[in-house]
Amino acid sequence: MTGRTKYLLDEADLPTRWYNVVADLAEPPPPPLHPGTGEPVGPDDLAPLFPQALIAQEVTADRYVDIPEEVLDVYRLWRPSPLYRARRLEKALGTPARIYYKYEGVSPVGSHKPNTAVPQAFYNAAEGVRRLTTETGAGQWGSALAFASATFGLECEVWQVRASYDQKPYRKIMMETFGAKLHPSPSEETASGRAVLAEHPDSTGSLGIAISEAVEKAAADPDARYALGSVLNHVLLHQTVIGEEALKQFELAEDTPDLIVGCTGGGSNFGGLAFPFLREKLAGRIAPEILAVEPSACPSLTRGKYAYDFGDTAGLTPLLKMHTLGHEFIPDPIHAGGLRYHGMSPLLSHIYELGLIGAVAIPQQECFAAGVRFARSEGIIPAPEPTHALAACVREALRCKETGEEKVILTALCGHAHLDLPAYAAYLSGDMVDNELPDSVLAEALASVPAG
Amino acid sequence: MTGRTKYLLDEADLPTRWYNVVADLAEPPPPPLHPGTGEPVGPDDLAPLFPQALIAQEVTADRYVDIPEEVLDVYRLWRPSPLYRARRLEKALGTPARIYYKYEGVSPVGSHKPNTAVPQAFYNAAEGVRRLTTETGAGQWGSALAFASATFGLECEVWQVRASYDQKPYRKIMMETFGAKLHPSPSEETASGRAVLAEHPDSTGSLGIAISEAVEKAAADPDARYALGSVLNHVLLHQTVIGEEALKQFELAEDTPDLIVGCTGGGSNFGGLAFPFLREKLAGRIAPEILAVEPSACPSLTRGKYAYDFGDTAGLTPLLKMHTLGHEFIPDPIHAGGLRYHGMSPLLSHIYELGLIGAVAIPQQECFAAGVRFARSEGIIPAPEPTHALAACVREALRCKETGEEKVILTALCGHAHLDLPAYAAYLSGDMVDNELPDSVLAEALASVPAG
Structure with a gap:
């Protein structure tokens, strides 16, 4: 074992292709269905929302997809991202475990989101699209698309979940600095937003509602397309640059992870890190346990139903087979805005059903305790979302302290x-509560899942 | 010329010693004077405020000072920092100039300040000090000392200039996350603060007032010492890791800067980048022009007096020979809080008087225009302070566009x-004004410089 703090790759080691885990699964994930016909959706159904290149990536069975040079050129602004050995956290915990974190906070907006925002903006611009619409929760995704849109000369319009819009005013300024136009969601700008406001004038919003608004606006404008920051296959595909780099960095570290932990909202950060390692596991070369961590207030994998449901609240999207809490579920306004989604990536849901990954839900105070501990030892203050993965790391590291196990833990520090x-x-002020999801609220929310 | 975006060094290339430019100057800078006796201050005068190791570094004539292993161990969390070629900005400007920036925003708190906060905390802890007091403007320095104090188990108490405390609430939370205790300055906690508030109850504060408060508190507590984030020789010494790394990175780039530009408040970011290049220039190996950029609202180098003056408003510090606007001068609350200081590093002032560097003052709107331009091309939103240097880069790059000159520009992107x-x-909202310093206000402020 070396004594290094971080493992950096050269620009020449930047991955030149994305990895599509579908190619290595025993069976593909169930297809999205058209809500009217109940038949699988085709490219024509998606054409009003996405450019052809992304529709093709959404359904491809190819194991690898080449990354365009124009995208690599922007990736080089911050990629390859560093892999750190958390030696100071290990020491603070007194654990024999070795903890590594792959840090995506070095990107322009401070998270993994530009990994997919940049190619999405590129493919849209290449096909003549002039503006993009999207939703955002905590604002990481909206910032990423605002940055990517500025890079390729596109206009960008963002609906931000009201709870985050009010809690996190700085994100709005970042998006505007990159030239984007912002709306709190629900808004008066769309029929979907107006419908929610009519019933709940004080709605704090949800990712589901914000998606409805952005989809509605894009569908009505032939020069516009919609961009999604997680959930879909092509988004998870783009994020695999994270795991591909981490594999190379573990070679430099001459080490192998026994446990890979990431937080899951829509699933793209987790899939981005985990899928390349899953490929190696399926090929029998390594054997890590892979664990998804979600908030107790929005536990789609651990307490949701695996069923066809809408991706948005208004029911404008195709039906997706996924772990869902019901498309009408509005999570409590916890601080990890990026994890406040009623559903889960269909691809990740499928992989969970295949038994290839595990999942656990953790309440937010334990997560922030881990975040403060991490900040005071490693210097980086983690975004609320990855504190969920850190809390699981801390649990495991303290277990290893009891057993003496020198377990190698890898976590996705996505921002x-x-x-x-x-x-x-x-x-820090003690004002935070844990918002555990009551059974009665869950039962009511699950009733909004369409019968199928 | 290579086609790279960034030049990264390995951890093994981290500088192992700091560079002391005093050793290479034809004459040393004038010493600080005791305000009572008019004699140079000795170590005993400074002992209530600083640990012995830092007092020794403040007056050393040695060309190099070894960096302790404990400090290197923390530096490795983010150092070596990257050097970028701003290819996308060059393209946006249409300039034949080659623009490089040394980026210190990768540190835990997002600026160059931990480069000195970490050794300062280390030396204090090593000599048994239990708590540190300090002032902060925009909050970069306070955050850095809060982080460094957490690292070495020290308590940390910070007086933040009221204008920034109110404008920038997130900084306060960052400092508290690292475990520090905050006060807006002027505060009721100290005699210096109460005196200001008695005369100006609505005072927006200044670095000079905040220094008085922190110094007063440290001097009254035998377990406490004071830490300063700029101005003093030992602070500029610690920051030279920036320039030492940049020299190596220019070797990788196979290029040589013709112009080096940095912003100046107290002078530590500028000196940190420039001094190692100045050593090479004095040795005749390179010949870059070196330019300091300050805000028009607080132009100590370009419009101040070179004279002995107090470092703080209440007159608690030794007298420092420096470019000063008068220790009672309170700059308008411009957004570059880190540049709102009435004086300038005595070492940098001396080097300016020797004719080794130039200086220019730029109003803040031009700086923010450069900042937005930079963000939309390079992806990084620069702190308000280094937008001053970027504005000078943009001026020069556009001049090169006229002349066709392939000038190589290096700038310090300190956060x-x-x-x-x-x-x-x-x-962006158009609410910003330029706060040019009127002659009458300047004349009145300069009247507070002691006769000598």
Whole structure:
């Protein structure tokens, strides 16, 4: 074992292709269905929302997809991202475990989201699209698409979930600095938003509602397309640059992970890190346990139903086979805005059903405790979302302290908290609550899943 | 010329010693004087404020000072920092100039400040000090000392200039996340603060006042010492890791800077980048022009007096020979809080008087215009302070566009703006004004410089 703190790759080691895990699964995930016909959706159904290149990536069975040079050129602004050995955290915990984190906070907006925002903006611009619409929760995705749109000369319009819009005003400024136009969601700008406001004038919003608004606006404008920051196959595909780099970095570290932990909202950060390792596991070369961590307030994998449901609240999207809490479920306004989604990536849901990954739900105070511990030892203040994965790491590291096990833990530190600091203020002041999801609320929410 | 975007060094290339430019100057800078006796201050005068190791570094004539292993161990969390070629900005400007930036925003708090906060905390802890007091403007320095104090188990108490405390609430949360205790300055906690508040109850504060408060508190507590984030020789010494790394990175780039540009508040970011290049220039190996950029609202180098003056408003510090606007001068609350200091590093002032560097003052709107331009091309939103240097780069790059000159420009991008985003909101909304310093105000302020 070397004594290094971080493992950096050269620009020449930047992955030149994305990895499509579908090619290595025993069976493909169930297809999206048209809600009217109940038949699988085809490219024509998706054409009003996405450019052809992304529709093709959404359904491809190819194991690898080449990354365009124009995309690599932008990736080089921050990629390859560093892999760190958390030696100071290990020491603070007194654990024999070796903890590594792959840090995506070095990107322009401070998270993994530009990994897919950049190719999405590129393919749209290449096909003559002039503007993009999207939703955002905590604002990481909206910032990423705003940056990517500025890079390729596209206009960008963002619906941000009201809870985050109010809690995190700095994100709005970042998006505007990159030239984007912002709306809090639900808004008066769309029929979907107006419908929610009519029933719930004080709605704090949800990713589901914001998706409805952005989809509605894009579908009505022939020069516009919609961009999604997680959930879909092509998004998870783009994020695999994270795991491909981490594999090379573990070679430099001359080490092998026994446990890979990531937080899951829509699933793209987790899949991005885990899928290349899953490929190696399926090929029998390594044997890590892979664990998804979700918030107790929005536990789609651990307490949701695996069923066809809408991706948005208004029911404008195709039906997706996924773990869902019901498309009408509106999670409590916890501080990890990026994890407040009623569903889960269909691809990740399928992989979970195949038994290839595990999942656990953790309440937010334990997560922020892990975040503060991490900040005071490693110097980086983690975004609220990856504190969920860190809390699981801390649990495991402390277990290893009891057993003496030298387990190698790899976690996805998908972003920093610079624009989420009010969440830490709430935690430090003792004002934070845990918002465990009551059974009765869950039962009511699951009733909105269409019978099928 | 290679086609790279960034030049990364290995951990093994981390500098192992700091560079002391004093050793290479034809004459040393004038010493600090005791305000009572008019004699140079000795180690005993400084002992209530600083540990012995730092007092020794403050007056050393040695060309190099070894960096302790404990400090290197923390530096490795983010150092070596990257050197970028701003290819996308060059393209956006249409300039034949080659623009490089040394990026210090990768540190835990997002600026160059931990380069000195870490050794300062280390030396204090090593000598048994239990708590540190300090001032901070925009909050970059306070965050850095809060982080460094957490690292070495010290308590940390910070007086933040009221203007920034109110404009930038996120900085306060970052400092508290690292475990520090915050006060807006002027505060009721100290005699210096109470005196200001008695005369100006609505005072927006200044670095000079905040220094008085922190110094007063440390001097009264035998377990406490004071830490300063700029101005002093030992601070500039620690920052030279920036320039030492940049020299190696220019070797990788196979290029040589013709112009080096940095912003100046107290002078530590500028000196940190420039001094190692100045050593090479004095040795006749390279010949770059070196240019300091300050805000028009607080132009100590370009419009101040070179004279002995106090470092703080209440007159608690030794007298320092420096470019000063008068220790009672309170700059307008411009958004580059880190540049709101009435004086300038005595070492940098001396080097300016020797004719080894130039200086220019730029109003803040031009700086933010450069910042937005930079963000939309390079992806990084620069802190308000380094937008001053970027504005000078843009001026020069556009001049090169006229002349066709392939000038090589190197700038110090000493931090990002994640916690300064309200400044961008003010700029984007059109609410920002330029606060040019009127002659009458300057004349009145200069009257507070002691006769000598």
